[in-house]
Amino acid sequence: MNDNALLGPDDLTEAIPHARHHHVDTGAARFLSQTKTKLVLVGNPNVGKSVFFNHLTGMYVDVSNFPGTTVEVSHGDHPRWAVYDTPGIYGVSSFNDEERVARDIILEADVILNIVDAVHLERDLFLTLQLIDMGKKTAVCLNMMDEAEERGIRIDVEELSNRLGVPVLPTTAIQKKGFDKLDTHITQACPGNSNPSLHRSLHDLLNRVGSQAEALMVMEGDQVVAERHGIDPGDERELIYVERRNRVNRLLEKVMTATERRRPFSATLGRLAISPVYGFPFLAVVLYAIYLFVGVFIAQDVVGFTEGTLGNRYFETFVKDRVAAFTAAEITVEKVGLDEAGEEVTTGSRTFSFPQGTDSNPTLAAEMSAYRHIGVNNVSYTFTSPLALVFFGEFGAVSMTVTYLLFLLLPLVFGFYLSLSILEDSGYLPRLATFVDRSLNGIGLNGRAIIPLILGLGCVTMATITTRLLGTDREKRIATSILQFAIPCSAQLAVIAALLATAGLTATLIYSTVILTVFIGIGTTLDRALPGVSSPLLLDLPPMRMPRARNVLRKTWVKTVAFMKEATPWFFIGALAVSIMQVTGLLDVWVNLLAPITTGWLKLPQEASTAFVMGLVRRDFGAAGLYDMALSPMQVVVALTTITLFVPCIASLMVMLKERGTREGLVIWIGSWVLALGIGGLVALLIV
Amino acid sequence: MDVRRGTHGTILSLPEPPELRSQCIRLGLCVGAGFLCIERLPGGTIVLETNRQEIALGRHLAKAIGVETA
Numbered sequence: 127m128n129d130n131a132l133l134g135p136d137d138l139t140e141a142i143p144h145a146r147h148h149h150v151d152t153g154a155a156r157f158l159s160q161t162k163t164k165l166v167l168v169g170n171p172n173v174g175k176s177v178f179f180n181h182l183t184g185m186y187v188d189v190s191n192f193p194g195t196t197v198e199v200s201h202g203d204h205p206r207w208a209v210y211d212t213p214g215i216y217g218v219s220s221f222n223d224e225e226r227v228a229r230d231i232i233l234e235a236d237v238i239l240n241i242v243d244a245v246h247l248e249r250d251l252f253l254t255l256q257l258i259d260m261g262k263k264t265a266v267c268l269n270m271m272d273e274a275e276e277r278g279i280r281i282d283v284e285e286l287s288n289r290l291g292v293p294v295l296p297t298t299a300i301q302k303k304g305f306d307k308l309d310t311h312i313t314q315a316c317p318g319n320s321n322p323s324l325h326r327s328l329h330d331l332l333n334r335v336g337s338q339a340e341a342l343m344v345m346e347g348d349q350v351v352a353e354r355h356g357i358d359p360g361d362e363r364e365l366i367y368v369e370r371r372n373r374v375n376r377l378l379e380k381v382m383t384a385t386e387r388r389r390p391f392s393a394t395l396g397r398l399a400i401s402p403v404y405g406f407p408f409l410a411v412v413l414y415a416i417y418l419f420v421g422v423f424i425a426q427d428v429v430g431f432t433e434g435t436l437g438n439r440y441f442e443t444f445v446k447d448r449v450a451a452f453t454a455a456e457i458t459v460e461k462v463g464l465d466e467a468g469e470e471v472t473t474g475s476r477t478f479s480f481p482q483g484t485d486s487n488p489t490l491a492a493e494m495s496a497y498r499h500i501g502v503n504n505v506s507y508t509f510t511s512p513l514a515l516v517f518f519g520e521f522g523a524v525s526m527t528v529t530y531l532l533f534l535l536l537p538l539v540f541g542f543y544l545s546l547s548i549l550e551d552s553g554y555l556p557r558l559a560t561f562v563d564r565s566l567n568g569i570g571l572n573g574r575a576i577i578p579l580i581l582g583l584g585c586v587t588m589a590t591i592t593t594r595l596l597g598t599d600r601e602k603r604i605a606t607s608i609l610q611f612a613i614p615c616s617a618q619l620a621v622i623a624a625l626l627a628t629a630g631l632t633a634t635l636i637y638s639t640v641i642l643t644v645f646i647g648i649g650t651t652l653d654r655a656l657p658g659v660s661s662p663l664l665l666d667l668p669p670m671r672m673p674r675a676r677n678v679l680r681k682t683w684v685k686t687v688a689f690m691k692e693a694t695p696w697f698f699i700g701a702l703a704v705s706i707m708q709v710t711g712l713l714d715v716w717v718n719l720l721a722p723i724t725t726g727w728l729k730l731p732q733e734a735s736t737a738f739v740m741g742l743v744r745r746d747f748g749a750a751g752l753y754d755m756a757l758s759p760m761q762v763v764v765a766l767t768t769i770t771l772f773v774p775c776i777a778s779l780m781v782m783l784k785e786r787g788t789r790e791g792l793v794i795w796i797g798s799w800v801l802a803l804g805i806g807g808l809v810a811l812l813i814v
Numbered sequence: 815m816d817v818r819r820g821t822h823g824t825i826l827s828l829p830e831p832p833e834l835r836s837q838c839i840r841l842g843l844c845v846g847a848g849f850l851c852i853e854r855l856p857g858g859t860i861v862l863e864t865n866r867q868e869i870a871l872g873r874h875l876a877k878a879i880g881v882e883t884a
Contacts, residue, residue: 217840221833248865249842277866347832364832367839384866396868400853400861560870564857572872573859663872664837667861 154230159208169241171214177299244274258318261338265315278385291319399557424541437533523702542584551673569649582613597661621749629759700776768806815881829878
């Protein structure tokens with residue numbers, strides 16, 4: 127027995143009868159397994175928890191939102207345990223959504239596997255000691271041992287285990303070193319040696335609160351847990367934290383020695399990334415790489431194939447052929463060939479009329495089949511029945527939505543999330559946030575907001591969902607507004623770039639300046655106008671390293687699936703709404719309402735108002751409509767400015783309403799109509 | 815604090831808001847902790863190294879932390 131040993135928590139709970147008290151059901155208990163022993167993985171960000179999770183759970187893993195939140199929790203099965211992975215946290219508390227979810231899962235856990243980074247014990251042991259103070263059965267894995275050795279860090283594992291009072295297993299997860307002992311190690315988990323004086327105070331609280339863990343939460347001032355038990359939160363968090371920090375330091379003095387070695391290359395790289403001199407070229411290279419990958423490779427090459435060929439040519443014709451079987455349809459078949467430049471051209475066409483659908487005229491249908499059999503075709507369908515139009519027409523809620531979601535958006539979203547995951551796994555992302563923090567402060571945000579802003583260039587809907595990671599409501603509001611007002615998404619960007627290329631350099635400069643000004647203007651205005659303070663940047667910078675393919679792909683996949691699940695219903699509803707509007711003639715009413723503003727105020731041809739309204743469904747429709755109009759370069763600037771500032775697509779609106787609430791969402795939405803038309807007109811006044 | 819790159823120092827005081835203070839303590843930025851400033855970006859964003867950890871601080875937060883430099 128060493129001088130830190132005391133009554134284990136088990137003794138405590140038996141000694142004090144659990145008196146009746148007000149206990150609120152959190153939903154966490156129902157979310158987690160009722161039958162199997164619950165094993166929860168806990169650790170700081172970037173310690174390699176995922177490798178352990180994958181090893182313990184194998185192929186089938188379920189990722190779902192923790193009830194009432196948007197935080198994703200992974201759950202997998204092991205023969206012995208129901209395994210849960212928690213978001214990386216620096217401590218158990220309620221400072222943000224991730225921590226709140228981790229806290230609730232930890233409170234319900236039967237066994238905790240705490241993964242710790244051997245290179246950063248000073249930081250990681252804080253969480254370990256907190257888990258031990260909570261009285262939870264814990265087993266610790268000392269990960270990244272190989273790196274620690276390289277850095278000249280020596281740890282007396284046995285002494286560490288004795289002092290903590292819990293089993294400690296040294297591992298190097300990426301090489302699976304130590305994994306053969308993992309299962310046994312976990313079964314040896316036990317409550318450790320908690321802080322003696324703290325322990326005594328927790329003792330006093332135990333008859334009001336369900337467990338030692340909850341008692342600690344209450345003492346550390348956790349509002350939520352305190353409320354669940356109908357008592358006031360304590361106010362000693364800071365004292366407890368400082369004491370815990372001191373315990374970590376004293377502990378490490380006894381078990382760890384570090385000799386300063388030469389700084390590894392990754393550290394030098396990390397310094398470069400945030401250096402005022404080299405940071406810029408670093409950033410430029412990264413952004414350019416993303417542009418090449420997502421903007422060129424995916425947006426043009428991949429999507430050209432998936433949307434053009436798979437989507438339009440195969441999927442849509444397949445579906446529409448089925449529909450044309452039994453409803454009035456006029457089918458135009460265009461023969462496609464390649465000209466000398468390799469571009470697609472129409473080399474012939476025929477229109478087949480089926481007033482009662484193809485099934486009722488098998489002869490003509492066979493003729494059409496034969497015609498279509500030769501070479502490559504573009505087939506377009508004109509339906510007359512309103513029902514067919516709503517679901518399979520130009521804005522067909524089924525035909526267009528599926529093509530858009532699966533064949534256009536999915537590759538783009540995947541590409542963006544992949545880029546982001548690589549940036550994150552390499553350790554560059556927090557450095558990027560550090561680098562741009564000062565600039566973003568000017569618009570009321572901090573460096574972390576760079577993530578939704580970059581994602582906004584991919585898909586504003588996807589970015590709006592990501593604003594959840596921002597610290598305060600204030601920042602979420604500012605970021606969402608900027609996204610909805612001033613960021614063109616990739617669907618539009620391609621068309622905008624093409625149009626600007628034809629309009630010339632001056633036009634491009636004017637356009638960029640206007641958009642940038644609006645971007646900054648909205649940010650600064652909201653920053654001044656909104657009450658409160660935005661959260662400051664306080665970021666732990668992980669070491670830079672080669673991103674690991676498995677990790678990156680897994681993260682990308684999870685995020686992409688989550689996005690598709692969330693956004694699909696909204697795109698469908700949006701397309702349905704616009705489709706119905708088109709069929710009922712309501713769309714034309716809107717277009718006519720806008721026409722005078724378009725021609726008089728914006729000085730654009732009347733057809734432009736159609737483009738604006740089309741942009742409500744798909745932003746690229748809005749921009750593409752401008753191609754066919756003969757616009758002067760300055761008119762191009764006005765038109766592009768207006769559609770960029772204009773409301774993003776319906777799906778984006780829906781997600782924003784969900785994230786910010788109906789009232790705020792509508793204010794932003796209506797505001798963007800006003801802003802877009804207002805500024806568009808102002809620009810027209812000045813330059814057309 | 816607003817220190818130059820390469821400066822060694824000790825933390826004397828933390829910012830007011832209780833949550834922010836707790837988050838600082840958790841990461842290792844406590845009163846009495848020694849640090850090395852490894853970067854100061856134009857505008858005031860500061861990156862500190864303390865106990866082999868690199869921590870980035872936004873300029874307002876950095877200003878609200880009182881330090882003593884070597």
